[in-house]
Amino acid sequence: MSIVLDSDDIARALKRISHEIIERNHGLTGVTLLGIPTRGAYLAQRLAKIMAEIEFAPPVGTLDITLHRDDLRLRPPRPLLTTVLPEGGIEGRDVVLIDDVLFSGRTIRAALDALGEIGRPKSVQLAVLVDRGHRQLPIRADYVGKNIPTSALESVQVSLTEIDKLDQVEILGER
Amino acid sequence: MQSHLLSISDLSKEEAFQILDTAEELRKISDGPMKKLPTLRGRTVVNLFYEDSTRTRISFESAAKRLSADVINFSAKGSSVSKGESLKDTAQTLQAIGADAVIIRHGASGAAQRLADSGWISASVINAGDGTHEHPTQALLDAFTIRSHFPDFAADFTGLRVAIVGDILHSRVARSNVLLLAKMGASVTLVAPPTLVPVGAEKWPVKISYDLDSILPDIDVVMMLRVQQERMTNFFFPSAREYSRAFGLTNSRLALLQPKTIVMHPGPMNRGLEISAESADSTKSVVLEQVANGVLVRMAVLYTLLGGLPLNAGTERKS
Numbered sequence: 074m075s076i077v078l079d080s081d082d083i084a085r086a087l088k089r090i091s092h093e094i095i096e097r098n099h100g101l102t103g104v105t106l107l108g109i110p111t112r113g114a115y116l117a118q119r120l121a122k123i124m125a126e127i128e129f130a131p132p133v134g135t136l137d138i139t140l141h142r143d144d145l146r147l148r149p150p151r152p153l154l155t156t157v158l159p160e161g162g163i164e165g166r167d168v169v170l171i172d173d174v175l176f177s178g179r180t181i182r183a184a185l186d187a188l189g190e191i192g193r194p195k196s197v198q199l200a201v202l203v204d205r206g207h208r209q210l211p212i213r214a215d216y217v218g219k220n221i222p223t224s225a226l227e228s229v230q231v232s233l234t235e236i237d238k239l240d241q242v243e244i245l246g247e248r
Numbered sequence: 249m250q251s252h253l254l255s256i257s258d259l260s261k262e263e264a265f266q267i268l269d270t271a272e273e274l275r276k277i278s279d280g281p282m283k284k285l286p287t288l289r290g291r292t293v294v295n296l297f298y299e300d301s302t303r304t305r306i307s308f309e310s311a312a313k314r315l316s317a318d319v320i321n322f323s324a325k326g327s328s329v330s331k332g333e334s335l336k337d338t339a340q341t342l343q344a345i346g347a348d349a350v351i352i353r354h355g356a357s358g359a360a361q362r363l364a365d366s367g368w369i370s371a372s373v374i375n376a377g378d379g380t381h382e383h384p385t386q387a388l389l390d391a392f393t394i395r396s397h398f399p400d401f402a403a404d405f406t407g408l409r410v411a412i413v414g415d416i417l418h419s420r421v422a423r424s425n426v427l428l429l430a431k432m433g434a435s436v437t438l439v440a441p442p443t444l445v446p447v448g449a450e451k452w453p454v455k456i457s458y459d460l461d462s463i464l465p466d467i468d469v470v471m472m473l474r475v476q477q478e479r480m481t482n483f484f485f486p487s488a489r490e491y492s493r494a495f496g497l498t499n500s501r502l503a504l505l506q507p508k509t510i511v512m513h514p515g516p517m518n519r520g521l522e523i524s525a526e527s528a529d530s531t532k533s534v535v536l537e538q539v540a541n542g543v544l545v546r547m548a549v550l551y552t553l554l555g556g557l558p559l560n561a562g563t564e565r566k567s
Contacts (some may be wrong), residue, residue, distance in 0.1 A: 137273065140287040140315075140551070150556030152266060153273035158280050190282045 077221055080240035083202065086218030087116070090200050091123040093216050098167050103195065104131045105166040109138060109184055110154035112173040115235040116202060120171065134159030136170075141183040158191065168194040169216075173231040175201040178212035203242055205229050252364045252373045253549055255382045256427040264428060265403070268392050270548035271541070278314070278544065287555055288317035291348040296338070297376070298324040298354040303515055303539055304376050304386070308351050311546035317554075320347070335359065339368040347371045349554055357381035357420075372553045380418050380479065386514055387424035389545040391432060393538050394469055397510050406433035411463050412454075413439040414473035414495060414522050417446045418480070421514045422473055426452055439463055441495060443484040460495055464504040471512040472497050472523045488521055497527045510534050 078086070098104050101124060108117030114135040121130045137154040139145075170184055181199060188197060200216035205223040219242075223229060226247040234240050252258065259267070277285070293312040295305055305321070312319045322338075324330065329338065335354075342350060349372040352360050357379030364373040377383040394408070395401065401408050410429055416422045416438050429436050430453035437455045438445065445456060457463050464470065475491065485491040492498065497511065502524070505511075511523075511532045519525045528535065 137277075140277075140285045140555075145287065145555055148556060150552050153270050153551075155273060156277050156280070156282075186286065187282070190284070191280065 076243045078242035090216045101131045103167045106133045109172045113171045117171045132159035138183040141187045164192040169198045175204045178208045178210035254375045271544040288315040291317045293317045293349045294320045294347045296352045307542040343369040353377045382424045383420040387428040389542040408434040409467045410469040411437045411467045412471045416440045417444045418476040497523045502527045
Protein backbone atom coordinates (compact mmCIF):
# COMPACT_ATOMS: atom_id res chain seq x y z
CA MET A 74 0.00 0.00 0.00
CA SER A 75 1.58 3.31 -1.01
CA ILE A 76 0.40 6.87 -1.45
CA VAL A 77 1.27 8.18 -4.91
CA LEU A 78 -0.41 11.59 -4.80
CA ASP A 79 -1.12 13.71 -1.73
CA SER A 80 -3.49 16.66 -1.59
CA ASP A 81 -0.90 19.19 -2.83
CA ASP A 82 -0.02 16.91 -5.75
CA ILE A 83 -3.70 16.61 -6.68
CA ALA A 84 -4.19 20.39 -6.49
CA ARG A 85 -1.16 20.99 -8.71
CA ALA A 86 -2.24 18.36 -11.23
CA LEU A 87 -5.73 19.84 -11.51
CA LYS A 88 -4.29 23.33 -11.94
CA ARG A 89 -2.03 22.13 -14.74
CA ILE A 90 -4.88 20.25 -16.44
CA SER A 91 -7.03 23.39 -16.28
CA HIS A 92 -4.32 25.39 -18.06
CA GLU A 93 -3.86 22.63 -20.63
CA ILE A 94 -7.57 22.51 -21.41
CA ILE A 95 -7.68 26.29 -21.86
CA GLU A 96 -4.56 26.24 -24.03
CA ARG A 97 -5.67 23.34 -26.24
CA ASN A 98 -9.10 24.86 -26.86
CA HIS A 99 -7.89 28.48 -27.24
CA GLY A 100 -9.95 29.65 -24.29
CA LEU A 101 -13.09 28.32 -22.70
CA THR A 102 -15.85 29.76 -24.90
CA GLY A 103 -16.62 26.40 -26.54
CA VAL A 104 -15.75 24.16 -23.60
CA THR A 105 -18.20 22.10 -21.51
CA LEU A 106 -17.03 19.88 -18.65
CA LEU A 107 -18.78 16.55 -18.07
CA GLY A 108 -17.79 14.55 -14.98
CA ILE A 109 -18.41 10.84 -14.63
CA PRO A 110 -19.86 10.08 -11.18
CA THR A 111 -18.90 9.66 -8.49
CA ARG A 112 -15.43 11.16 -8.22
CA GLY A 113 -15.16 12.42 -11.79
CA ALA A 114 -18.12 14.70 -11.05
CA TYR A 115 -16.29 16.28 -8.10
CA LEU A 116 -13.12 16.66 -10.16
CA ALA A 117 -15.16 18.49 -12.84
CA GLN A 118 -16.42 20.92 -10.19
CA ARG A 119 -12.87 21.55 -8.97
CA LEU A 120 -11.58 22.15 -12.50
CA ALA A 121 -14.40 24.64 -13.14
CA LYS A 122 -13.50 26.46 -9.94
CA ILE A 123 -9.83 26.70 -10.93
CA MET A 124 -10.82 27.85 -14.44
CA ALA A 125 -13.00 30.57 -12.93
CA GLU A 126 -9.85 32.07 -11.38
CA ILE A 127 -7.98 31.92 -14.70
CA GLU A 128 -10.75 32.92 -17.15
CA PHE A 129 -14.33 31.98 -16.27
CA ALA A 130 -16.21 28.85 -15.18
CA PRO A 131 -17.43 26.75 -18.13
CA PRO A 132 -20.74 24.83 -17.96
CA VAL A 133 -20.46 21.64 -15.87
CA GLY A 134 -22.59 18.50 -16.00
CA THR A 135 -22.47 14.90 -14.85
CA LEU A 136 -23.02 11.78 -16.91
CA ASP A 137 -23.89 8.44 -15.31
CA ILE A 138 -22.86 5.69 -17.68
CA THR A 139 -24.17 2.69 -15.70
CA LEU A 140 -26.95 1.90 -18.16
CA HIS A 141 -24.48 1.94 -21.06
CA ARG A 142 -21.90 -0.43 -19.57
CA ASP A 143 -21.03 -3.60 -21.46
CA ASP A 144 -20.11 -5.48 -18.28
CA LEU A 145 -23.45 -5.07 -16.47
CA ARG A 146 -24.08 -8.78 -16.48
CA LEU A 147 -20.75 -9.57 -14.85
CA ARG A 148 -21.76 -7.98 -11.57
CA PRO A 149 -24.90 -7.63 -9.45
CA PRO A 150 -27.14 -4.68 -10.37
CA ARG A 151 -25.65 -1.41 -9.24
CA PRO A 152 -27.54 1.68 -8.18
CA LEU A 153 -27.84 4.44 -10.76
CA LEU A 154 -26.00 7.72 -10.20
CA THR A 155 -27.04 11.20 -11.17
CA THR A 156 -26.96 12.60 -14.69
CA VAL A 157 -27.20 16.38 -14.96
CA LEU A 158 -26.96 17.88 -18.41
CA PRO A 159 -24.79 21.01 -18.48
CA GLU A 160 -26.33 24.36 -19.22
CA GLY A 161 -26.59 24.83 -22.97
CA GLY A 162 -26.35 21.08 -23.64
CA ILE A 163 -23.47 19.48 -25.53
CA GLU A 164 -24.51 20.14 -29.12
CA GLY A 165 -21.54 21.64 -31.01
CA ARG A 166 -19.45 22.00 -27.81
CA ASP A 167 -15.93 20.83 -27.04
CA VAL A 168 -16.85 18.35 -24.33
CA VAL A 169 -14.18 17.35 -21.83
CA LEU A 170 -15.03 14.08 -20.08
CA ILE A 171 -13.54 13.87 -16.61
CA ASP A 172 -12.92 10.70 -14.63
CA ASP A 173 -10.70 9.80 -11.70
CA VAL A 174 -8.89 6.71 -13.01
CA LEU A 175 -8.36 5.51 -16.59
CA PHE A 176 -7.95 1.75 -16.61
CA SER A 177 -9.54 -0.61 -19.15
CA GLY A 178 -11.19 2.23 -21.09
CA ARG A 179 -14.60 0.58 -20.89
CA THR A 180 -16.12 3.35 -18.81
CA ILE A 181 -15.06 5.87 -21.44
CA ARG A 182 -16.44 3.71 -24.26
CA ALA A 183 -19.77 3.63 -22.40
CA ALA A 184 -19.55 7.41 -21.87
CA LEU A 185 -19.01 7.96 -25.60
CA ASP A 186 -22.11 5.84 -26.30
CA ALA A 187 -24.12 7.81 -23.76
CA LEU A 188 -22.89 11.11 -25.25
CA GLY A 189 -24.05 9.96 -28.69
CA GLU A 190 -27.56 9.55 -27.30
CA ILE A 191 -27.58 13.09 -25.94
CA GLY A 192 -26.27 14.97 -28.93
CA ARG A 193 -23.34 15.66 -31.22
CA PRO A 194 -20.46 17.51 -29.59
CA LYS A 195 -17.92 19.28 -31.80
CA SER A 196 -15.17 17.29 -30.12
CA VAL A 197 -14.76 15.00 -27.13
CA GLN A 198 -11.63 15.12 -24.99
CA LEU A 199 -10.71 13.12 -21.92
CA ALA A 200 -9.12 14.29 -18.69
CA VAL A 201 -8.20 11.86 -15.91
CA LEU A 202 -6.46 12.28 -12.60
CA VAL A 203 -4.64 8.95 -12.88
CA ASP A 204 -3.79 6.80 -15.90
CA ARG A 205 -2.85 3.36 -14.63
CA GLY A 206 -2.48 1.57 -17.98
CA HIS A 207 -3.89 -1.85 -18.94
CA ARG A 208 -6.18 -0.55 -21.67
CA GLN A 209 -8.54 -3.07 -23.29
CA LEU A 210 -9.79 -0.62 -25.93
CA PRO A 211 -8.11 1.91 -28.25
CA ILE A 212 -8.77 4.87 -25.94
CA ARG A 213 -6.32 7.44 -24.57
CA ALA A 214 -6.53 10.50 -22.36
CA ASP A 215 -5.83 14.05 -23.58
CA TYR A 216 -5.02 15.36 -20.11
CA VAL A 217 -3.44 13.18 -17.41
CA GLY A 218 -2.76 14.16 -13.80
CA LYS A 219 -0.25 11.38 -13.31
CA ASN A 220 0.74 8.23 -15.14
CA ILE A 221 1.04 5.43 -12.58
CA PRO A 222 2.33 2.08 -13.81
CA THR A 223 0.49 -0.62 -11.90
CA SER A 224 0.09 -4.36 -11.87
CA ALA A 225 -3.28 -5.51 -13.12
CA LEU A 226 -3.85 -7.13 -9.73
CA GLU A 227 -3.36 -3.92 -7.77
CA SER A 228 -6.11 -1.35 -7.40
CA VAL A 229 -5.93 2.43 -7.39
CA GLN A 230 -7.96 4.23 -4.73
CA VAL A 231 -8.73 7.92 -5.28
CA SER A 232 -10.02 9.78 -2.22
CA LEU A 233 -11.52 13.27 -2.46
CA THR A 234 -12.57 15.43 0.47
CA GLU A 235 -16.06 15.89 -1.00
CA ILE A 236 -16.96 12.32 -0.05
CA ASP A 237 -13.88 10.87 1.63
CA LYS A 238 -11.86 12.05 4.60
CA LEU A 239 -8.97 13.49 2.60
CA ASP A 240 -7.44 14.13 -0.82
CA GLN A 241 -5.07 11.39 -1.90
CA VAL A 242 -4.39 8.66 -4.40
CA GLU A 243 -3.00 5.35 -3.20
CA ILE A 244 -2.19 1.98 -4.68
CA LEU A 245 -3.64 -0.93 -2.79
CA GLY A 246 -1.69 -4.17 -2.94
CA GLU A 247 -2.63 -7.35 -4.70
CA ARG A 248 -5.86 -8.85 -3.50
CA MET B 249 -33.06 -9.58 -4.01
CA GLN B 250 -34.46 -12.68 -5.66
CA SER B 251 -34.67 -12.93 -9.41
CA HIS B 252 -38.47 -12.68 -9.27
CA LEU B 253 -40.92 -10.02 -8.14
CA LEU B 254 -44.02 -11.93 -7.08
CA SER B 255 -45.11 -10.06 -3.99
CA ILE B 256 -44.17 -6.93 -2.07
CA SER B 257 -43.04 -9.28 0.69
CA ASP B 258 -40.12 -10.28 -1.61
CA LEU B 259 -38.70 -6.79 -1.03
CA SER B 260 -37.00 -5.35 2.02
CA LYS B 261 -37.63 -1.71 2.90
CA GLU B 262 -34.18 -0.84 1.55
CA GLU B 263 -34.79 -2.67 -1.72
CA ALA B 264 -38.13 -0.91 -2.16
CA PHE B 265 -36.52 2.51 -1.66
CA GLN B 266 -33.68 1.51 -3.99
CA ILE B 267 -36.16 0.73 -6.77
CA LEU B 268 -37.78 4.13 -6.23
CA ASP B 269 -34.36 5.84 -6.29
CA THR B 270 -33.50 4.04 -9.52
CA ALA B 271 -36.80 5.17 -11.01
CA GLU B 272 -35.99 8.73 -9.91
CA GLU B 273 -32.67 8.67 -11.79
CA LEU B 274 -34.42 7.14 -14.80
CA ARG B 275 -36.88 10.04 -14.71
CA LYS B 276 -34.02 12.54 -14.92
CA ILE B 277 -32.53 10.65 -17.86
CA SER B 278 -35.87 10.22 -19.64
CA ASP B 279 -36.78 13.89 -19.19
CA GLY B 280 -33.61 14.69 -21.11
CA PRO B 281 -32.88 13.59 -24.65
CA MET B 282 -31.95 10.00 -23.73
CA LYS B 283 -35.27 8.28 -24.32
CA LYS B 284 -33.80 4.91 -25.21
CA LEU B 285 -31.12 3.10 -23.26
CA PRO B 286 -29.11 0.09 -24.46
CA THR B 287 -29.11 -1.66 -21.08
CA LEU B 288 -31.20 -4.76 -21.90
CA ARG B 289 -30.24 -5.12 -25.53
CA GLY B 290 -30.62 -8.72 -26.66
CA ARG B 291 -32.83 -9.77 -23.73
CA THR B 292 -36.34 -11.01 -24.38
CA VAL B 293 -39.26 -9.93 -22.21
CA VAL B 294 -42.61 -11.68 -22.60
CA ASN B 295 -45.88 -10.06 -21.59
CA LEU B 296 -48.04 -13.06 -20.66
CA PHE B 297 -51.53 -11.67 -20.10
CA TYR B 298 -54.41 -13.97 -19.28
CA GLU B 299 -56.59 -11.04 -18.22
CA ASP B 300 -57.44 -7.85 -20.03
CA SER B 301 -55.25 -4.85 -19.35
CA THR B 302 -54.48 -1.55 -21.00
CA ARG B 303 -52.25 0.36 -18.65
CA THR B 304 -50.12 -2.40 -17.18
CA ARG B 305 -49.36 -4.13 -20.47
CA ILE B 306 -48.43 -1.03 -22.44
CA SER B 307 -46.54 0.28 -19.44
CA PHE B 308 -44.39 -2.86 -19.20
CA GLU B 309 -44.00 -2.94 -22.97
CA SER B 310 -42.90 0.67 -23.07
CA ALA B 311 -40.51 0.15 -20.12
CA ALA B 312 -38.89 -2.87 -21.73
CA LYS B 313 -38.55 -1.13 -25.09
CA ARG B 314 -36.98 1.98 -23.57
CA LEU B 315 -34.31 -0.34 -22.16
CA SER B 316 -33.87 -1.90 -25.64
CA ALA B 317 -35.24 -5.34 -24.69
CA ASP B 318 -37.16 -7.36 -27.27
CA VAL B 319 -40.81 -7.61 -26.28
CA ILE B 320 -43.21 -10.42 -27.10
CA ASN B 321 -46.85 -9.77 -26.29
CA PHE B 322 -49.00 -12.73 -25.50
CA SER B 323 -52.64 -12.47 -24.61
CA ALA B 324 -54.80 -15.46 -23.88
CA LYS B 325 -57.37 -14.31 -26.36
CA GLY B 326 -56.30 -15.30 -29.86
CA SER B 327 -53.65 -17.78 -28.63
CA SER B 328 -53.60 -21.53 -28.09
CA VAL B 329 -54.93 -20.90 -24.58
CA SER B 330 -58.37 -20.61 -26.14
CA LYS B 331 -57.74 -24.10 -27.53
CA GLY B 332 -57.16 -25.32 -23.98
CA GLU B 333 -53.37 -25.06 -23.59
CA SER B 334 -52.26 -25.24 -19.97
CA LEU B 335 -50.07 -22.68 -18.17
CA LYS B 336 -47.33 -25.33 -18.03
CA ASP B 337 -47.28 -25.90 -21.79
CA THR B 338 -47.38 -22.18 -22.49
CA ALA B 339 -44.52 -21.63 -20.04
CA GLN B 340 -42.41 -24.35 -21.63
CA THR B 341 -43.01 -22.79 -25.04
CA LEU B 342 -41.72 -19.49 -23.68
CA GLN B 343 -38.69 -21.29 -22.23
CA ALA B 344 -37.97 -22.84 -25.64
CA ILE B 345 -38.19 -19.41 -27.27
CA GLY B 346 -35.62 -18.14 -24.77
CA ALA B 347 -37.48 -15.61 -22.62
CA ASP B 348 -35.34 -13.78 -20.05
CA ALA B 349 -38.31 -12.37 -18.16
CA VAL B 350 -41.98 -13.26 -18.08
CA ILE B 351 -44.45 -10.64 -16.92
CA ILE B 352 -47.60 -12.50 -16.00
CA ARG B 353 -51.13 -11.35 -15.32
CA HIS B 354 -53.55 -14.12 -14.45
CA GLY B 355 -57.00 -14.42 -12.95
CA ALA B 356 -55.88 -17.03 -10.42
CA SER B 357 -54.23 -15.87 -7.20
CA GLY B 358 -50.79 -17.50 -6.98
CA ALA B 359 -50.32 -18.02 -10.72
CA ALA B 360 -47.10 -16.00 -10.73
CA GLN B 361 -45.74 -17.96 -7.77
CA ARG B 362 -46.60 -21.23 -9.51
CA LEU B 363 -44.76 -20.13 -12.64
CA ALA B 364 -41.70 -19.08 -10.64
CA ASP B 365 -41.52 -22.19 -8.43
CA SER B 366 -42.50 -24.81 -10.98
CA GLY B 367 -39.14 -25.22 -12.68
CA TRP B 368 -40.90 -24.90 -16.04
CA ILE B 369 -38.89 -21.83 -16.94
CA SER B 370 -35.61 -20.23 -15.91
CA ALA B 371 -36.75 -16.67 -16.69
CA SER B 372 -37.37 -14.00 -14.05
CA VAL B 373 -41.06 -13.81 -13.25
CA ILE B 374 -42.74 -10.48 -12.56
CA ASN B 375 -46.25 -10.51 -11.16
CA ALA B 376 -48.44 -8.02 -13.01
CA GLY B 377 -51.54 -8.95 -11.04
CA ASP B 378 -52.69 -12.40 -9.96
CA GLY B 379 -56.35 -12.78 -9.09
CA THR B 380 -57.14 -10.95 -5.88
CA HIS B 381 -53.65 -11.54 -4.46
CA GLU B 382 -51.06 -8.89 -5.43
CA HIS B 383 -49.93 -6.35 -8.00
CA PRO B 384 -46.52 -5.29 -6.71
CA THR B 385 -45.44 -2.92 -9.49
CA GLN B 386 -48.67 -0.92 -9.06
CA ALA B 387 -47.85 -0.45 -5.38
CA LEU B 388 -44.31 0.64 -6.24
CA LEU B 389 -45.52 3.20 -8.76
CA ASP B 390 -48.10 4.47 -6.26
CA ALA B 391 -45.37 4.87 -3.64
CA PHE B 392 -43.20 6.62 -6.22
CA THR B 393 -46.03 9.03 -7.07
CA ILE B 394 -46.72 9.73 -3.39
CA ARG B 395 -43.04 10.37 -2.75
CA SER B 396 -42.78 12.87 -5.59
CA HIS B 397 -45.62 14.89 -4.00
CA PHE B 398 -44.34 14.67 -0.43
CA PRO B 399 -40.57 15.26 -0.61
CA ASP B 400 -40.41 15.50 3.20
CA PHE B 401 -41.01 11.76 3.27
CA ALA B 402 -38.44 10.88 0.60
CA ALA B 403 -36.48 8.49 2.77
CA ASP B 404 -39.20 7.26 5.13
CA PHE B 405 -43.00 7.38 5.05
CA THR B 406 -43.40 7.51 8.84
CA GLY B 407 -46.14 10.02 9.64
CA LEU B 408 -47.68 9.95 6.16
CA ARG B 409 -51.42 9.21 6.30
CA VAL B 410 -52.99 7.21 3.48
CA ALA B 411 -56.62 6.14 3.08
CA ILE B 412 -57.41 3.27 0.71
CA VAL B 413 -61.10 3.44 -0.12
CA GLY B 414 -63.50 0.99 -1.73
CA ASP B 415 -63.47 -2.58 -2.93
CA ILE B 416 -60.66 -3.91 -0.73
CA LEU B 417 -61.96 -7.48 -0.95
CA HIS B 418 -61.27 -7.94 -4.65
CA SER B 419 -58.30 -5.60 -4.87
CA ARG B 420 -54.80 -6.91 -5.44
CA VAL B 421 -53.73 -3.26 -5.68
CA ALA B 422 -54.90 -2.70 -2.10
CA ARG B 423 -53.07 -5.77 -0.77
CA SER B 424 -49.77 -4.78 -2.38
CA ASN B 425 -50.19 -1.17 -1.31
CA VAL B 426 -50.95 -2.08 2.30
CA LEU B 427 -47.83 -4.25 2.47
CA LEU B 428 -45.58 -1.69 0.80
CA LEU B 429 -46.84 1.46 2.52
CA ALA B 430 -46.69 -0.22 5.93
CA LYS B 431 -43.17 -1.44 5.15
CA MET B 432 -42.15 2.10 4.23
CA GLY B 433 -43.65 3.46 7.46
CA ALA B 434 -46.92 5.10 6.39
CA SER B 435 -50.09 4.77 8.48
CA VAL B 436 -52.82 3.28 6.34
CA THR B 437 -56.57 3.37 6.88
CA LEU B 438 -58.88 1.13 4.89
CA VAL B 439 -62.35 2.56 4.26
CA ALA B 440 -64.99 0.26 2.83
CA PRO B 441 -68.42 -1.21 3.45
CA PRO B 442 -68.06 -4.21 5.80
CA THR B 443 -69.01 -6.56 2.95
CA LEU B 444 -65.96 -5.47 0.96
CA VAL B 445 -63.41 -5.83 3.77
CA PRO B 446 -61.67 -9.21 3.47
CA VAL B 447 -61.71 -11.70 6.33
CA GLY B 448 -58.44 -11.36 8.21
CA ALA B 449 -57.93 -7.69 7.38
CA GLU B 450 -58.02 -6.94 11.11
CA LYS B 451 -54.60 -8.61 11.30
CA TRP B 452 -53.10 -6.35 8.62
CA PRO B 453 -50.97 -3.37 9.70
CA VAL B 454 -53.88 -0.97 9.08
CA LYS B 455 -56.83 0.79 10.70
CA ILE B 456 -60.28 0.00 9.34
CA SER B 457 -63.09 2.52 9.10
CA TYR B 458 -66.60 2.45 7.66
CA ASP B 459 -67.06 6.22 7.62
CA LEU B 460 -65.35 8.05 4.77
CA ASP B 461 -66.40 11.58 5.79
CA SER B 462 -64.65 11.37 9.17
CA ILE B 463 -61.39 10.18 7.55
CA LEU B 464 -61.02 12.57 4.62
CA PRO B 465 -60.07 15.83 6.44
CA ASP B 466 -57.00 14.27 8.12
CA ILE B 467 -55.15 12.46 5.37
CA ASP B 468 -52.39 13.18 2.89
CA VAL B 469 -53.32 10.64 0.23
CA VAL B 470 -56.68 9.21 -0.74
CA MET B 471 -56.46 6.16 -2.95
CA MET B 472 -59.77 5.21 -4.56
CA LEU B 473 -60.20 1.62 -5.75
CA ARG B 474 -62.23 0.44 -8.69
CA VAL B 475 -65.43 -1.44 -7.87
CA GLN B 476 -64.58 -4.74 -9.58
CA GLN B 477 -67.96 -5.73 -10.89
CA GLU B 478 -66.46 -8.56 -13.00
CA ARG B 479 -65.28 -10.33 -9.83
CA MET B 480 -68.49 -9.80 -7.89
CA THR B 481 -70.44 -13.03 -7.72
CA ASN B 482 -72.62 -11.84 -4.88
CA PHE B 483 -74.45 -8.75 -3.73
CA PHE B 484 -72.04 -6.61 -1.76
CA PHE B 485 -74.02 -3.38 -1.67
CA PRO B 486 -77.66 -2.55 -2.39
CA SER B 487 -77.15 -0.32 -5.44
CA ALA B 488 -74.46 1.59 -7.29
CA ARG B 489 -76.08 4.83 -6.22
CA GLU B 490 -76.03 3.91 -2.56
CA TYR B 491 -72.39 2.81 -2.80
CA SER B 492 -71.49 6.07 -4.45
CA ARG B 493 -73.25 8.10 -1.75
CA ALA B 494 -71.51 6.28 1.09
CA PHE B 495 -68.05 5.52 -0.33
CA GLY B 496 -67.61 7.46 -3.56
CA LEU B 497 -65.33 10.47 -3.83
CA THR B 498 -68.12 12.91 -4.68
CA ASN B 499 -67.72 16.61 -5.35
CA SER B 500 -68.76 17.50 -1.80
CA ARG B 501 -66.23 15.05 -0.35
CA LEU B 502 -63.50 16.49 -2.59
CA ALA B 503 -64.06 19.79 -0.77
CA LEU B 504 -63.29 18.12 2.58
CA LEU B 505 -59.70 17.39 1.57
CA GLN B 506 -56.78 19.54 2.66
CA PRO B 507 -55.02 21.57 -0.05
CA LYS B 508 -51.96 19.27 -0.10
CA THR B 509 -53.96 16.02 -0.27
CA ILE B 510 -53.66 14.06 -3.51
CA VAL B 511 -56.27 11.77 -5.09
CA MET B 512 -55.08 8.51 -6.63
CA HIS B 513 -56.79 5.76 -8.61
CA PRO B 514 -55.12 2.72 -10.18
CA GLY B 515 -57.49 2.84 -13.16
CA PRO B 516 -59.64 2.08 -15.01
CA MET B 517 -62.04 4.48 -13.28
CA ASN B 518 -65.78 3.97 -12.97
CA ARG B 519 -66.67 7.63 -13.21
CA GLY B 520 -69.78 8.37 -11.21
CA LEU B 521 -69.43 5.23 -9.10
CA GLU B 522 -66.35 5.32 -6.86
CA ILE B 523 -65.14 8.69 -8.13
CA SER B 524 -67.01 11.65 -9.56
CA ALA B 525 -65.89 13.06 -12.89
CA GLU B 526 -65.01 16.35 -11.20
CA SER B 527 -62.80 14.61 -8.63
CA ALA B 528 -61.12 12.54 -11.34
CA ASP B 529 -60.31 15.65 -13.37
CA SER B 530 -59.48 17.97 -10.46
CA THR B 531 -56.03 19.40 -9.85
CA LYS B 532 -55.71 17.05 -6.86
CA SER B 533 -55.98 14.01 -9.09
CA VAL B 534 -52.63 12.41 -9.98
CA VAL B 535 -54.11 9.56 -12.03
CA LEU B 536 -52.20 10.38 -15.21
CA GLU B 537 -48.99 10.93 -13.27
CA GLN B 538 -49.43 7.41 -11.92
CA VAL B 539 -49.52 6.09 -15.48
CA ALA B 540 -46.41 8.03 -16.51
CA ASN B 541 -44.57 6.97 -13.36
CA GLY B 542 -45.55 3.35 -14.03
CA VAL B 543 -43.18 3.21 -16.98
CA LEU B 544 -40.27 4.55 -14.89
CA VAL B 545 -40.91 2.21 -11.98
CA ARG B 546 -41.23 -0.80 -14.28
CA MET B 547 -37.98 0.19 -16.00
CA ALA B 548 -36.38 0.24 -12.56
CA VAL B 549 -37.81 -3.20 -11.75
CA LEU B 550 -36.63 -4.67 -15.07
CA TYR B 551 -33.20 -3.11 -14.58
CA THR B 552 -32.97 -4.46 -11.04
CA LEU B 553 -34.01 -7.99 -12.02
CA LEU B 554 -32.30 -8.27 -15.42
CA GLY B 555 -29.65 -5.54 -15.50
CA GLY B 556 -27.01 -7.28 -13.43
CA LEU B 557 -25.43 -10.64 -13.09
CA PRO B 558 -27.98 -13.43 -13.59
CA LEU B 559 -28.57 -14.56 -10.04
CA ASN B 560 -28.41 -18.29 -10.65
CA ALA B 561 -25.00 -17.82 -12.29
CA GLY B 562 -23.62 -15.88 -9.31
CA THR B 563 -21.86 -18.70 -7.54
CA GLU B 564 -20.07 -20.00 -10.62
CA ARG B 565 -18.64 -16.67 -11.68
CA LYS B 566 -17.33 -15.53 -8.32
CA SER B 567 -14.42 -18.01 -8.37
